[in-house]
Amino acid sequence: MGGETLSALHLLFTGDPALLAIVRLSIAVSLSATMLAALLGAPLGALVALTRFRGREVAIVALNAMMGLPPVMVGLVCYLALSRSGPLGAWGLLFTPKAMVIAQTILVTPIIAAITRQTVEDLWAEYRDELTAMNVGPIWRVATLLWDGRFSLATAFLAGYGRAAAEVGSIIIVGGNIEGFTRTITTAMALETSKGNLSLAIGLGIVLLLIVILVSALAMTVRRAGERFAG
């Protein structure tokens, strides 16, 4: 059993092009999706945190609940939407990496939005008096809260990335797991498992873990550096 697992790692370190392509795609898809999700989710979370509107409590519950969106469901909905016979078929995105990014963005945005909301709300409770007394306008207010809360938001980003990097249910449906084109580490793992090559699948899993650990360590380094220079 160990033989195939080790061979997967060996492929990685000797730069096997097929494996590297899979790794590259995995990182590109998950990272892009997380960044897009941050662009969408952080302002959304800040908005919900700072504005009073009818149904706000419901919105918060919904946002938190959507953190647990089942990937397969998101994949199916995207599949039906992006299929040629679906409403967005003209875009021709099904079975492409872009579709995978879309699906994962949908999965990750609620995570970032929900955590941002909590962070901003807590921070606003703390800063409210001071910022109001300093006559700080609404846009500046949001920017301040997002910036001062950046470490918690970085955690949100990591949580989102972890979710994207680990999931397979949505991207295997909208991507089609096409060799050399839409195959990522997780979809390759699913394939090898269904073929019965369990140890190879585990080997790939270890590669994925290494990547996630690397990203986590990188984030930690950035955070440490930031903390040294900031307040």
Add this chain to the structure above:
Amino acid sequence: MNPAAGMRMWLTVGVAAVALSGAATRAQADSRSIVVASTTSTQDSGLFEYLLPLFKEKTGIAVKVVAQGTGQALDTGRRGDADVVFVHAKAAELRFLAEGESLRRYPVMYNDFVLIGPKSDPAGIKGLKDIEQALRTIEAKQAPFVSRGDRSGTHLAELALWKACGVDIEQVRGSWYKSIGQGMGAALNFAAASNAYVLSDRATWIHFAHKADLEIVVEGDRRLFNQYGVMLVNPAKHPNVRRAFGQAFIDYLISPEGQRAIANYKIHGQQLFYPDANDPGA
């Protein structure tokens, strides 16, 4: 940190995100390519990894294979999400034709199924030449049996065989019959773990690394032959279909060169697929 710098930071993040996702999709010769919906067992056999580079070298066309169960592959064709469908379930293919989803079906090749079972052979059918008799015996003795249960070509073939030997499998299935809804490799793993019988395509069986106590118990019966057909999705119904490239792929498969390549594909020295594009009855 002032808001202006903050906004700039977000903008950079945004641009990076879009650029990155663009990079993710950059690596595709999207202009010269087709999407082929095929089956998991065909992909698992390794045939595509062998054949498609030959085709690409000859024509410069990249073939993107989406491997699904037969039922799902044909559905993908119906939606217009594939240019070509390449499956092995003749009845379903003919239905596809009848619906007008394609204009012509081309036979390409056949491989065969084998009945796999534990060396202990609880149903006592090893060495039988008659697959229907073997299945009847399994049912009578309620020997453990694993089905793929996923509307794949293999699954449909299994159901057809039960029907042919007079067993109404929906009626008589009990705890001895496990329908797992997964691919061939998973089914073989399951059979190995539970010492059960399972119908498999020969290619996946040869590839399968964890045979444990399993071996081939029945093979060679003509009824176990598995015919492959390829069809171009009807461009009249789905204007986005890449007609010229798709037809080029089909033409290659049925050409003498393509048929020779198919015959030359071997695993462990064994030929897996037998080209029969010129067989009128295929």
Add this chain to the structure above:
Amino acid sequence: MTMVRAPSSDLPIVFAGVDIRRGATVLLRNLSFTISAGPPTVLVGPNGAGKSTLLRAAMGLIAPTSGGITWAGRKVPSPTGRAIVFQRPVMLRRSCAGNLAYALAAAGVVGADRQSRLTDLLRIVGLEAVGDRPARQLSGGEQQRLAMARALARNPAVLFLDEPTASLDPAATKAIEDLVRAVSDRGVKVVMATHDLGEARRLAGEILLLHRGELIESRPAQKFFADPVTEAAKRFIAGELLV
């Protein structure tokens, strides 16, 4: 450093029959008085008397439930010109200098001006040595001084202070009181709440005594301490007034 008085002052601040309620609770009842330019106005009174509420209302942060407040005759205070230091000031998650820079930017001070004012402010409150330290790591007294610097960054004509020395040791208390005196001497109107009678004696030009949301007495400080009029004032000065 010269502190230029804000062009449009908010003084005098006039409270006319002001009630402030939150839900069923009455925080301030029928308050009428005037804050004019001059030496510090000090609010005294037991806990819960409404001192903080009064300061916030005068700052313009709370609207009266009934009655009215005017700033230099206007119904709305000017956008700048006033600053407040809360009882428990919150430090932004930045360095001391960062906090000050933020306050200066919020007050509209830009460019090279900002840097020189920043250095000046740090010097005035005696925090030059810790300019780069994260503000949240400062001691209580240092944080209070930084909060004052933030307030002064706005170049206010009126400075509201809510019990600025409540949790400080004698040395830090003296530092703050010296600062208040210096600021007042430069022409900034200080309105300060304290529960420390000694501090009130030391700093006040005028005393406002609050009790249960009502204004009991409002007199020049010397007269208040030498010759209190109301029973409540007498008991308060004697240290006997309960909530």
